[in-house]
Amino acid sequence: MSSIPKIVILGAGYGGILTAQRLQKELNYNEADVTLVNRHDYHYITTHLHMPAAGTDSIEHARVPISKLIDEFKIDLVKSAVKDIRPHEKKVILEDGTLSYDVLVVGLGGEPETFGIPGMREHALTIRSINSVRLIREHIEYQFACYKNDSKASRMNFVVGGAGFSGVEFVSELADRLPRLCKEFDVDPGVVHLYNVEAAPTALPGFDKELVDYAMKVLKDKGVSLRIGVPIKECLPEGVIIGDGEHIEASTVVWTGGIRGNRLVEQAGFEVTRGRVAVDEYLRAPGFDNIFIIGDSSLILSAEGRPYPPTAQMAMQQGVNCAKNISLLIRGKSLEKFRFNHKGTVASLGKGEAIAVVNGKKWKGWKAAQLKKAVDIRYLYKIGGIPLVIQKGRFF
Amino acid sequence: MSSIPKIVILGAGYGGILTAQRLQKELNYNEADVTLVNRHDYHYITTHLHMPAAGTDSIEHARVPISKLIDEFKIDLVKSAVKDIRPHEKKVILEDGTLSYDVLVVGLGGEPETFGIPGMREHALTIRSINSVRLIREHIEYQFACYKNDSKASRMNFVVGGAGFSGVEFVSELADRLPRLCKEFDVDPGVVHLYNVEAAPTALPGFDKELVDYAMKVLKDKGVSLRIGVPIKECLPEGVIIGDGEHIEASTVVWTGGIRGNRLVEQAGFEVTRGRVAVDEYLRAPGFDNIFIIGDSSLILSAEGRPYPPTAQMAMQQGVNCAKNISLLIRGKSLEKFRFNHKGTVASLGKGEAIAVVNGKKWKGWKAAQLKKAVDIRYLYKIGGIPLVIQKGRFF
Numbered sequence: 001m002s003s004i005p006k007i008v009i010l011g012a013g014y015g016g017i018l019t020a021q022r023l024q025k026e027l028n029y030n031e032a033d034v035t036l037v038n039r040h041d042y043h044y045i046t047t048h049l050h051m052p053a054a055g056t057d058s059i060e061h062a063r064v065p066i067s068k069l070i071d072e073f074k075i076d077l078v079k080s081a082v083k084d085i086r087p088h089e090k091k092v093i094l095e096d097g098t099l100s101y102d103v104l105v106v107g108l109g110g111e112p113e114t115f116g117i118p119g120m121r122e123h124a125l126t127i128r129s130i131n132s133v134r135l136i137r138e139h140i141e142y143q144f145a146c147y148k149n150d151s152k153a154s155r156m157n158f159v160v161g162g163a164g165f166s167g168v169e170f171v172s173e174l175a176d177r178l179p180r181l182c183k184e185f186d187v188d189p190g191v192v193h194l195y196n197v198e199a200a201p202t203a204l205p206g207f208d209k210e211l212v213d214y215a216m217k218v219l220k221d222k223g224v225s226l227r228i229g230v231p232i233k234e235c236l237p238e239g240v241i242i243g244d245g246e247h248i249e250a251s252t253v254v255w256t257g258g259i260r261g262n263r264l265v266e267q268a269g270f271e272v273t274r275g276r277v278a279v280d281e282y283l284r285a286p287g288f289d290n291i292f293i294i295g296d297s298s299l300i301l302s303a304e305g306r307p308y309p310p311t312a313q314m315a316m317q318q319g320v321n322c323a324k325n326i327s328l329l330i331r332g333k334s335l336e337k338f339r340f341n342h343k344g345t346v347a348s349l350g351k352g353e354a355i356a357v358v359n360g361k362k363w364k365g366w367k368a369a370q371l372k373k374a375v376d377i378r379y380l381y382k383i384g385g386i387p388l389v390i391q392k393g394r395f396f
Numbered sequence: 397m398s399s400i401p402k403i404v405i406l407g408a409g410y411g412g413i414l415t416a417q418r419l420q421k422e423l424n425y426n427e428a429d430v431t432l433v434n435r436h437d438y439h440y441i442t443t444h445l446h447m448p449a450a451g452t453d454s455i456e457h458a459r460v461p462i463s464k465l466i467d468e469f470k471i472d473l474v475k476s477a478v479k480d481i482r483p484h485e486k487k488v489i490l491e492d493g494t495l496s497y498d499v500l501v502v503g504l505g506g507e508p509e510t511f512g513i514p515g516m517r518e519h520a521l522t523i524r525s526i527n528s529v530r531l532i533r534e535h536i537e538y539q540f541a542c543y544k545n546d547s548k549a550s551r552m553n554f555v556v557g558g559a560g561f562s563g564v565e566f567v568s569e570l571a572d573r574l575p576r577l578c579k580e581f582d583v584d585p586g587v588v589h590l591y592n593v594e595a596a597p598t599a600l601p602g603f604d605k606e607l608v609d610y611a612m613k614v615l616k617d618k619g620v621s622l623r624i625g626v627p628i629k630e631c632l633p634e635g636v637i638i639g640d641g642e643h644i645e646a647s648t649v650v651w652t653g654g655i656r657g658n659r660l661v662e663q664a665g666f667e668v669t670r671g672r673v674a675v676d677e678y679l680r681a682p683g684f685d686n687i688f689i690i691g692d693s694s695l696i697l698s699a700e701g702r703p704y705p706p707t708a709q710m711a712m713q714q715g716v717n718c719a720k721n722i723s724l725l726i727r728g729k730s731l732e733k734f735r736f737n738h739k740g741t742v743a744s745l746g747k748g749e750a751i752a753v754v755n756g757k758k759w760k761g762w763k764a765a766q767l768k769k770a771v772d773i774r775y776l777y778k779i780g781g782i783p784l785v786i787q788k789g790r791f792f
Contacts (some may be wrong), residue, residue: 040582130582131541131544131545132545134540134541134544134581135541135542135544135545137541138534138537138538138540138541138542139538139541141534141537141538142534142535142537142538144530144534145527145530145531145533145534145535146531146534148527148530148531149527149528149531185530186436186526
């Protein structure tokens with residue numbers, strides 16, 4: 001290492017932002033150079049994207065300028081897209097330059113996993129960024145406007161692939177929004193159909209059965225056609241072929257069925273399982289003492305040897321541990337092991353409805369929905385304090 | 397005629413609504429059966445459509461439920477689309493039935509005239525109804541959302557064909573809206589281009605040269621690329637070929653270049669010039685004492701023998717005269733001649749800008765913009781009184 005070690009953080013998602021903020025606190029003046037690289041000049045709140053995607057909330061509630069979250073006197077912010085990571089050269093190639101590092105944090109986020117379903121990558125929309133979410137919202141509204149001019153029935157059919165966490169949260173919001181769009185565009189609600197298709201035998205895997213049943217009842221009451229245990233065989237430009245060959249003709253297919261690690265991680269030569277790197281107990285890439293991988297591209301096994309699903313909660317805790325370990329590393333001390341502390345899970349089911357498990361206790365309905373808001377607000381407070389809570393928080 | 401004459405009014409536009417409202421006042425109890433047929437259950441304010449089309453105002457400011465404008469105890473309202481007019485059988489074929497009449501008023505509105513420009517009918521959007529206007533707005537927003545995902549440059553090029561009254565009003569609003577869309581979608585305003593292409597040697601034909609020059613300066617200041625005296629040779633799925641063969645690649649082409657009469661009028665066998673019927677001095681179709689044609693499908697010559705352009709002002713005055721003549725007709729009295737009283741013209745040029753000629757006096761800028769609002773409010777008052785002014789009026 002040079003006299004002042006250079007720390008480069010790739011990605012300002014949950015993991016990257018937490019790492020940057022904690023380093024900012026931990027490090028002394030001139031102890032290290034920290035650079036945060038992000039494609040956009042904003043951080044976005046991925047767990048909130050299902051709302052602007054459905055159009056039930058403003059996109060501005062789902063993002064924050066990074067400059068509001070970090071101290072630019074302490075951390076350099078580079079707005080650029082990463083093109084290549086070169087671990088052996090200790091370099092990162094950006095679309096408009098190159099950065100060298102002593103310590104690297106890779107928090108680039110994941111990518112949709114389509115499991116090789118033909119046509120899915122080409123034709124389906126995905127909830128993965130502010131831009132992709134705006135596209136979903138506008139695409140849906142555009143179908144309504146077009147339908148009033150060409151009366152094409154498939155425009156009023158909406159298919160959501162996947163009934164996991166993201167799928168169910170998005171379907172719930174869309175089910176809330178569609179009647180409002182019908183009113184706005186003078187469309188008979190009877191011609192609108194919303195399908196939720198899931199290959200697994202149950203929706204919301206990992207949730208308690210009682211809560212899953214509750215969630216499914218909420219969706220049914222909202223008019224969602226559930227196809228659970230039914231795989232999508234193919235995605236077409238106009239709809240999907242499911243299970244037994246049924247063709248659901250739909251101009252809108254949103255795929256939420258899976259997340260894999262970032263392709264840049266695989267491209268960099270790290271060993272991956274579905275694009276994710278099984279990091280060591282200090283969150284480092286195997287064979288590289290100076291490279292931490294956190295968030296969706298990292299693989300952490302539970303005590304039972306099962307991989308934890310990539311979540312915001314996981315990424316945030318990794319960020320905190322990662323920052324701590326970086327400061328220990330540059331001070332030549334021994335690192336602290338990462339241990340995931342699973343605090344609970346809340347899934348929103350549209351306006352006033354949710355299911356939750358917190359410290360083993362189950363919640364549903366209005367109380368769970370309040371819990372969801374509390375979790376959102378707690379996150380805003382964590383990264384931006386009271387001012388951010390006031391500016392971006394949704395309290396009603 | 398039967399003992400109680402049956403009057404059928406086709407279309408609830410400016411002409412049809414004014415005819416219905418005046419008949420409602422003029423006729424005595426049981427003097428006639430009046431039926432108003434309209435495709436939608438709302439009346440829309442065509443002169444206001446350029447704003448919701450550009451997205452600078454809500455669609456709800458541009459329409460009113462017909463039930464609020466007429467007394468349904470006095471006038472039957474039939475929501476249906478006209479398929480055929482059979483003057484010799486005294487029948488109108490609707491999409492879901494048939495109506496017979498003794499006196500018919502045809503106020504079905506016009507259609508875009510594309511002057512045989514190849515591809516224009518297929519590929520261009522037009523400002524002609526609430527539905528077509530919502531399509532324009534959503535189409536434009538969709539281009540921004542798509543551009544942020546595929547970076548296709550043509551998505552940020554917008555072409556408006558025609559710099560007549562409607563074209564200039566729409567271009568002005570769109571020029572106001574585009575910077576706001578850039579902000580909303582994080583698009584660099586430098587990549588956005590708005591073209592206004594007009595084949596005639598001048599924009600806004602019929603307006604005083606000083607005012608036309610003023611309007612062109614306003615458009616230029618808003619960043620509009622003006623191509624006046626340049627014809628569109630062809631409209632393609634992605635843009636237009638103009639004048640000397642230049643291809644402007646654009647995902648959005650809005651055609652405002654002309655209006656012709658309704659095809660149903662031609663189809664009915666009336667003699668037409670560009671789809672419009674040269675009505676007699678009482679607004680009747682030649683050869684039919686019992687058929688009045690008003691609005692965009694009627695042709696009225698000025699004292700100098702030139703056809704008046706079809707305007708809201710013209711249709712409204714025709715509606716008043718038509719209602720008067722119908723009551724005279726069924727009472728066996730002689731009809732009153734129609735005389736167009738041209739009160740003036742106001743063209744809006746976006747927020748706070750307009751040009752106007754009223755009683756021969758010229759206005760421009762902020763004062764003309766206030767005049768435009770006054771004209772709009774006067775119309776709301778005319779058809780719906782104070783309540784409608786309060787509900788739909790734009791005062792700021």
